[in-house]
Amino acid sequence: MQIAHDILLRSYRSMRTIRDFEERLHVEFATGEIPGFVHLYCGEEASAVGVCAHLTDTDTIASTHRGHGHCIAKGVGVDGMMAEIYGRKTGVCHGKGGSMHIADLSLGMLGANGIVGGGPPLICGAALSHKVLNDGGVAVAFYGDGASNEGTTLESLNLAMVWQLPAVFVCEDNGYGEATGASYACAGTQKARAAGFGMPYFDCDGTDFFAVYEAAGAAIAHARAGNGPVMLHVQLARWYGHFEGDAMTYRANGEVASLRAEHDCLKNFRQRVTEVSLLEPSALDDIDASVKDEIDAAVTAAKNAPLPEPADLEADVYVSY
Amino acid sequence: MSKKSFRQAINEALRQEMQRDPRVILMGEDIAGGQGGTAGVVDAWGGVLGVTKGLYTEFGANRVFDTPISEASYIGAAVGAAATGLRPVAELMFVDFVGCCLDQIMNQAAKFRYMFGGKARTPLVIRAMYGAGFNAAAQHSQALYPLFTHIPGLKVVVPSSPYEAKGLLIEAIRDDDPVIFLENKVMYDDEEEVPDEPYSIPFGEANLTREGDDVTIVAFGRMVNFANEAADRLEKDGISCTVVDPRTTSPLDSATILECVEDTGRLVIVDESSPRCNMATDVAALVAEQAFDALKAPIRQVVPPHTPVPFATVLEKLYLPDSARIESAVRSVMAYKKAKQDA
Numbered sequence: 001m002q003i004a005h006d007i008l009l010r011s012y013r014s015m016r017t018i019r020d021f022e023e024r025l026h027v028e029f030a031t032g033e034i035p036g037f038v039h040l041y042c043g044e045e046a047s048a049v050g051v052c053a054h055l056t057d058t059d060t061i062a063s064t065h066r067g068h069g070h071c072i073a074k075g076v077g078v079d080g081m082m083a084e085i086y087g088r089k090t091g092v093c094h095g096k097g098g099s100m101h102i103a104d105l106s107l108g109m110l111g112a113n114g115i116v117g118g119g120p121p122l123i124c125g126a127a128l129s130h131k132v133l134n135d136g137g138v139a140v141a142f143y144g145d146g147a148s149n150e151g152t153t154l155e156s157l158n159l160a161m162v163w164q165l166p167a168v169f170v171c172e173d174n175g176y177g178e179a180t181g182a183s184y185a186c187a188g189t190q191k192a193r194a195a196g197f198g199m200p201y202f203d204c205d206g207t208d209f210f211a212v213y214e215a216a217g218a219a220i221a222h223a224r225a226g227n228g229p230v231m232l233h234v235q236l237a238r239w240y241g242h243f244e245g246d247a248m249t250y251r252a253n254g255e256v257a258s259l260r261a262e263h264d265c266l267k268n269f270r271q272r273v274t275e276v277s278l279l280e281p282s283a284l285d286d287i288d289a290s291v292k293d294e295i296d297a298a299v300t301a302a303k304n305a306p307l308p309e310p311a312d313l314e315a316d317v318y319v320s321y
Numbered sequence: 322m323s324k325k326s327f328r329q330a331i332n333e334a335l336r337q338e339m340q341r342d343p344r345v346i347l348m349g350e351d352i353a354g355g356q357g358g359t360a361g362v363v364d365a366w367g368g369v370l371g372v373t374k375g376l377y378t379e380f381g382a383n384r385v386f387d388t389p390i391s392e393a394s395y396i397g398a399a400v401g402a403a404a405t406g407l408r409p410v411a412e413l414m415f416v417d418f419v420g421c422c423l424d425q426i427m428n429q430a431a432k433f434r435y436m437f438g439g440k441a442r443t444p445l446v447i448r449a450m451y452g453a454g455f456n457a458a459a460q461h462s463q464a465l466y467p468l469f470t471h472i473p474g475l476k477v478v479v480p481s482s483p484y485e486a487k488g489l490l491i492e493a494i495r496d497d498d499p500v501i502f503l504e505n506k507v508m509y510d511d512e513e514e515v516p517d518e519p520y521s522i523p524f525g526e527a528n529l530t531r532e533g534d535d536v537t538i539v540a541f542g543r544m545v546n547f548a549n550e551a552a553d554r555l556e557k558d559g560i561s562c563t564v565v566d567p568r569t570t571s572p573l574d575s576a577t578i579l580e581c582v583e584d585t586g587r588l589v590i591v592d593e594s595s596p597r598c599n600m601a602t603d604v605a606a607l608v609a610e611q612a613f614d615a616l617k618a619p620i621r622q623v624v625p626p627h628t629p630v631p632f633a634t635v636l637e638k639l640y641l642p643d644s645a646r647i648e649s650a651v652r653s654v655m656a657y658k659k660a661k662q663d664a
Contacts, residue, residue, distance in 0.1 A: 103441070
């Protein structure tokens, strides 16, 4: 399939930004300077970027506890995100949300979510807004194989079909719900679950940007055209633990090393586009250098940013009270 | 102005707000009814007790959405729709069913604004029936407003009459925060004069249905009616009561409650919710902390026992506070003498 030059460059930049953001967080978290829980998206970049490449600010997404990648792919700035993760007043949520609650509704980013299965019902509502307001938008729920077993997710698949909503359910199946394998926790298959609701099903290799881009394009076009909701099953793998500090004692020796060697979406992307001269290696090198500087600057700015003030404690509980 | 039932007042508030603002939509189980049935009749029910009857017929399938029996998905959808440009009024048939969708209310709707740094608006109303007295037993009779009141980010409304219900529901729909609006199911046929035109009643401003010198009675929802009955009887014996209807438990009009207690020096609180950590304990703590010196007698709470709501009529009558129990509590605080000081 043909992908426009600017989309390729933008997508590579977005995946590189997610990778560097997460790898840097892994290092910085170990220093003890970052409070709370952090769940890294490394290894899964092609999914968020391949899906969001088909979306505009009119479209809505809901994310998960592993949400940094979705935020970056939907256009949330890394400065505001990094400051948020450091608990600073300059953060995108003024330091009151943290890693698991980064949101920017002006970009159609309905939030990362600390509750597994929290997003799919919200996305039914966002899709209902798109339908009632007739704005041409679609709503996309990212959720994991773990959340695929939540009642909220299964109820949402049903409701979206009953109401024929412009909704896309992206099951990011990384093979583990925390420390338990999907092969243990998920009965049946995602494909059969979609079929059970009469919902069209697409799947793809989530470590291959081109595969995700193509499958997501077809899935989103189906929903956007008013043909009802779809499921997109993205098979991928995370390179770090459930959260930072997880020693991953449930994974065999060498599993992550082989993922990094053979299923690196960035390496594969570079190989693919340079082999056929779609992009020059130097163009990708330039992006790598520029992203590195951007992340360096975001970390420095976050560390030096002001903390929230005591008056912020009781602010913004309500619009008015 | 015309005589309207509690049911009609709510229906009229919904209709007038839907006429005013095309972003107001309704969703819930059988709020129209009849979809997919063999009779081919839509708007068959208008809600399980007929409160939304006629709205589907008037506003159509793009404004009134029947849902599967699937509270987690559609209450969550109402939250998501509210955060993305609509103003949904979702009916959670019986408030007891909140067990099936509490996450969507407690962790999503209530938290968005704070968690997202003040950038979200979630203009959502969740209507639900509450209350005992209908032989509906333990899973269909609870008065769960303290549960919602406990959660920052929610507003909670407990209307006490048809007039109050219409004005408070219109206010709830126009409000930009998530509002839980609780309707006592025993009151749907209560009638009173209600203006035909739209009007709103602000949240956090208590209504004094009686003003007196001796005892302040703070009562919630249907209990306001019982408090008024008790106050009328006590008046004949020369005991004059102020009856405070806070209207909303969140925000709570603490200032008015404290002023009334300063004036009367005696307080009886009537609450039909379970007695631990309920509105009675909340108001008692408020007064004990901020108006202690004004008190001439201990605070009395008229509340149910710490049990589920029973089914049998005889037990349910014993369970619910009533005007006789309120009257007796008022007489007891009037009779109270500070024993140690007198001795």
